[in-house]
Amino acid sequence: MTTTTQAPTIDTRTTADTASDVHSRLIDHWFPCSSVDAAVGTPAGSGRSEKALFTWFASRPIAQARAAVLAALLPNQAIHHNDVRLAIERGDLGAQQRLRQAIAAQYPAGRPVVLDMFSGRGIIPLEAARLGVTAVGTDLSPVATLAGRLLADYTLRDWSAEPDLPFGRPSTDEGLFDEAEPRLLNDVRLVLAEVGSRVAAATSPLYPRSSTGAFPWAFVWAVTIPCDHCKRRFPLVGSLVLRHPYTRTADDGQSLRLVTDKDTWRTEVIDGPPTQEPTFAAASGKKGKSARCPFPTCGHVHTLESVKSMGHAGQYRDALLAVGEEFQGSRKVFRVPTEQEVNVATSVDLSSLPSLAGLCAVPDELIPAGNQDTVRASGYGYRTYGDLMNARQTTKFVATARAIQEIAAECVAAGVSTGYATALAGYAAANLPRQLRRATRGAKLLSHGNPNGTAQNRVQVADVFSDESKVSFNFDYVEAGPGNGPGTWSSVSESGINALKKVLGESPAGRPGRFRRASAVALPFRDGSVDAVITDPPYYNMIDYADASDLFYVWLRRTLRELMPDLFDQTGRDGLQDKTDEIIVKRGNAPGEHRTRDFYEQMLSRAFGEARRVLRADGHLVVVFGHTDPDAWRRLVGALHDAGFVVTSSWPSRTETASTGVASIKVTVTIGCRVATANRPVATATQVDREVAERVKTAAREWDRDGLALTDQLMAAIGPAMEVYGRYAKILKPDGTQAEFDRYLTLARTAVRDATALKLDELPLETFDAPTRFAVFWQRLFARSDVPKGEARFLAQADNLRLEDLRGALLTESKSGYKLRIDAPSTVSDKSSTFEVVRAMAAAWDQGATESVAAVVAQSDRQPTDAHLWAVVGEILSQLPPSDTVAKALTAVQRNAGTITNLTHRVATELAESERDNQPTLPFATKES
Incomplete structure (x- = not known):
């Protein structure tokens, strides 16, 4: 049984074919930044439901996608502003309908066409589809293409003519059917329940029921190794806590205890906190974990490298430690496994499993070399994706894939269309990634609460993607059983149904999106056939999309290969996703890795070149981008420039933290671009320098009024600088050579610094010496936190400083990056920066109060009334907490400014006399950094 996905039919008329094409769009002049900021933390704007429908990476708030689509398609008319705000902030359906009509009025039939060439989970196409455009x-x-179909294609189709599914329509009392709900939602709920029932029946011999007749919801496992010293095998356990205590409910909690006999060990489940130390942990006061043999007569400690070598030698074995059951509502209780449970769990034979879709039932695809950073288990000797879970877990996933295939075939045999059967199978298969997130050897037991019992003590299964796209690994892990509980089929089915229900409820009308697997450097569309390319490209080296999602791919391929051959019957040479054209910078040190920085830069330029090819002459390219590394921005802007685009606008939005809760990027920028015209003028660098500085300063003052943080302003400033840069065909320096756009990235940051409302006693920041300007701005941006080397170097360039010259004098370096010094400098002289002199003044106060401070001022050859000196004192004070020792010292210095001024004149005179008499200068003792 197969389906074939047809290539989208796109209207290919050129601009000259119609008279109603829009040349100026909202995004060129206005963007609802404040509305996006306000909406990203709300149900209407966060996109949580859309993101929950299918597991994918790099989540983007739906408010930003909606804003980008609307601004790129609507004509530049102020009349639309209020409706755009309502649509974004409240999800107002009436406003969306009016905007939909306004867009339709601007284009002929079949248009506009919106393309996202890095569509990921399909958030941007969904927003376009909801507006009724192509x-x-x-x-x-x-995997991502499937996610897009589930979100923005199948949800917008009319399935009302489909016959009933062959499993019979359940009664409303069963909670699986509701006449008032969409047909798709009811049928997906029914299919998921049918899959769960069949899998439970197929695997029930592997999961003995408890005394109450219910299946356990969880099984706690650990990898065991043979001790290098005594040769006895023992489990590697990182935590003995099963459930923390909670005093409010009189819950003592539960813990594991290892009991050793002469040559064997066993577990006990005890009430209360652990009474032993874990066998795999870091020694007190030391970094790096090690494994300790728990047998009293041994206690040998194994280094992590020794433990890893055992894995590569095939010496790991799985052992069942505890079983989790439901008790008294939400409280999870654990017990020791029975002998029957241990025997059944450890005697599963995978060799007898029939193949799936012509493939080995157990994923035998090798984890590519060099993936230890992305698929962590590969660094411990696990070679294939089938190795990432134990045999019983694998059997349950195989049974799930087989049940989905059988149900789809039965639906078609009963008269259901192949397209609908494929859609239903797709939603069922979406449960596999959701389960995989709570499965494999990376899913540890997540015990909320704390040892003293003051916090709620919920028990869950941890997400294997603990660090965005890195598949974690743990020696002790949890297997979700067939029962009801976290990570089980019923649990992930409920979350999927809830997500689908909300997506359907917010998509009352629209045109189904069209999704196909394609490389961004070879788009399968005709020249000049797209009105807007709106995309969120890969962020440099932030996420290894394909390598991380191969875990999903190997199971989806076994489930959907015959239903969706266009997606899951096309693989790379290794049987995994084809990574030939993947536009990322691969992390790690894989041998022969082609996804390098140069590759990323070249391929991104080619991708934007393809965007230019398929765009109509009046079309827009809109890029959503955010990254903390300036080099990533250089490569993005360089790729746009090389592809022949000019930036027409840039709009910062605070999207990431509200969307994900935790993020390294707080702001993303929506960048509007047009194809560069052929008749752009030539300008001098002096002229463009001035224009860039003025444009960024104007924008920065607006951002400051809007409360945008300085770090975010630095990112946002790239857009206005590139707007000016793109106006000219050439920018010539005095020597006749062309100015590089790197010059304007640096100038943009300098302009933000110069426009900041630092006050400094009303003295312009430009009037301070360069190291002080650098230090003051650094402190405003980063305070006492560590800053990566690339960012530090970029900030230094704004003042024409070299990072090497700042190291030691103003910055300290560590593995974490660079940090600003506020301790005393090693020496002070007339060549010291004002920032260094003020630091010396703070240290001097602790050593000799006003006289020592006066000596510092005199030694630095500063006038005691120097406004710049006292401005920096006040600035440093404003940035430090009152409890800080430097803050306390400078507060005292400020209060005694008059006395210090008078003393400085006397000290300066004494210094001059001592120098004339060749006597030693007044002592000034400081601390070395």
Whole structure:
């Protein structure tokens, strides 16, 4: 049984074919930044439901996608501003309908066409599809392409003519059917329940029921190794806590205890906190974990490298430690496994499993070399994706894939269309990634609460993607059983149904999106056939999309290969997703890795070149981007420039933290671009320098009024600088050579610094010496936190400083990056920066109060009334907490400014006399950093 996905039919008339094409769009002049900021933390704007429908990476708030689509398609008319705000902030359906009509009035039939060439989970195409336009999404990953179809294609189709499913329509009392709900939602709920029932029946011999007749919801496992010294095998356990205590409910909690006999060990489940130390942990006061043999007569300690070598030698074995059951509502209780449970769990034979879709039932695809950073288990000797879970877990996933295939075949046999059967199978298969997030050897037991019992003590299964796209690994892990509980089929089915229900409820009308797997450097569309390319490209080296999602791919391929051959019957040479054209910088040191910085830069330029090819002459390119590394911005802007685009606008929004709760990027920038015209003028660098500085300063003052943080302003400033840069065909320096755009990235940051409302006693920041300007701005931006080397170097360039010259004098360096010094400098002289002199003044106060401070001022050859000196004193004070020792010292210095001024004149005179008499200068003792 197969389906074939047709290539989207796109209207290919050129601009000259119609008279109603729009040349100026909202995004060129206005963007609802404040509305996006306000909406990203709300149900209407966060996109949590859309993101929960299918597991993918790099989540983006739906408010930003909606704003980008609307601003790129609407004509530049102020009449639309209020409706745009209502649509974004409240999800107002009436406003969306009016905007939909306004867009339709601007284009002929079949248009506009919106393309996202890095569509990922399909958030941007969904927003376009909801507006009734032709929305097309392409992605190199078949996993991402499936996600897009589930979100923005199948949800917008009319399935009302489909016959009943062959399992019979359940009664409303069963909670699986509701006449008032959409047909798709009811049928997906029914299919998921049918899959769960069949899997439970198929695997029930592997999961003995408890005394109450229920299946356990969880099983706690650990990897065991043979001790290098005594040769006895023992489990590697990182935590003995099963459930923390909670005094409010009189819950003592539960813990594991290892009991050793002469040559064997066993577990006990005890009430209360652990009474032993874990066998795999870091020694007190030391970094790096090690494994300690728990047998009293041994106690040998194994280094992590020794433990890893055992894995590569095939010496790991799985052992069942505890079983989790439901008790008294939400309280999870654990017990020791029975002998029957241990025997059944450890005697599963995978060799007898029949193949799936012509493939080995157990994923035998090798984890590519060099993936220890992304698929962590590969660094411990696990070679294939089938190795990432134990045999019983694997059997349950195989049974799930087989049940989905059988149900789809039965639906078609009963008269259901192949397209609908494929859609239903797709939603069922979406449960596999959701379960995989709570499965494999990376899913540890997550015990909320604390040892003293003052916090709620919920028990869950941890997400294996603990660090965005890194598949974690743990020696002790949890297997979700067939019962009801975290990570089980019923649990992930409920979350999927809830997500689908909300997506359907917020999509009352629209045109189904079209999704196909395609490379961004070879788009399968004709020249000049797209009105807007709106995309969120890969962020440099932030996420290894394909390598991380191969865990999903190997199971989806076994489930959907025959239903979706266009996605899951096309693989790379290794049987995994084809990574030939993946536009990322791969982390790690894989041998022969082609996804390098140069590759990323070249391929991104080619991708934007393809965007230019398929765009109509009046079309817009809109890029959503955010990254903390300036080099990533250089490569993005360079790729746009090389592809022949000019930036027309840039709009910062505070999206990331509200969207994900934790993020390294707080702001993303929506960048509007047009194809560069052929008749752009030539300008001098002096002229463009002035224009860039003025444009960024104007924008920065607006951002400051809006409360945008300085670090965010630095990122946002790239857009206005590139707007000016793109106006000219050439920018010539005095020597006749062309100015590079790197010059304007630096100038943009300098302009932000110069425009900041630092006050400094009303003295312009430009009037301070360069090291002080650098230090003051650094402290405003980063306070006492560590800053990566690339960012530090970029900030220094704004003042024409070299990072090497600042190291020691103003900055300290560590593995974490660079940090600003506020301790005393090693020496002070007339060549010292004002910032260094003020630091010396703070140290001097602790050593000799006013006289020592006066000596510092005199030694630095500063006038005691120097406004710049006292401005920096006040600035440093404003940035430090009152409890800080430097803050206390400078507060005292401020209060005694008059006395210090008088003393400085006397000290200066004494210094002059001592120098004339060749006597030693007044002592000034400082601390070395």
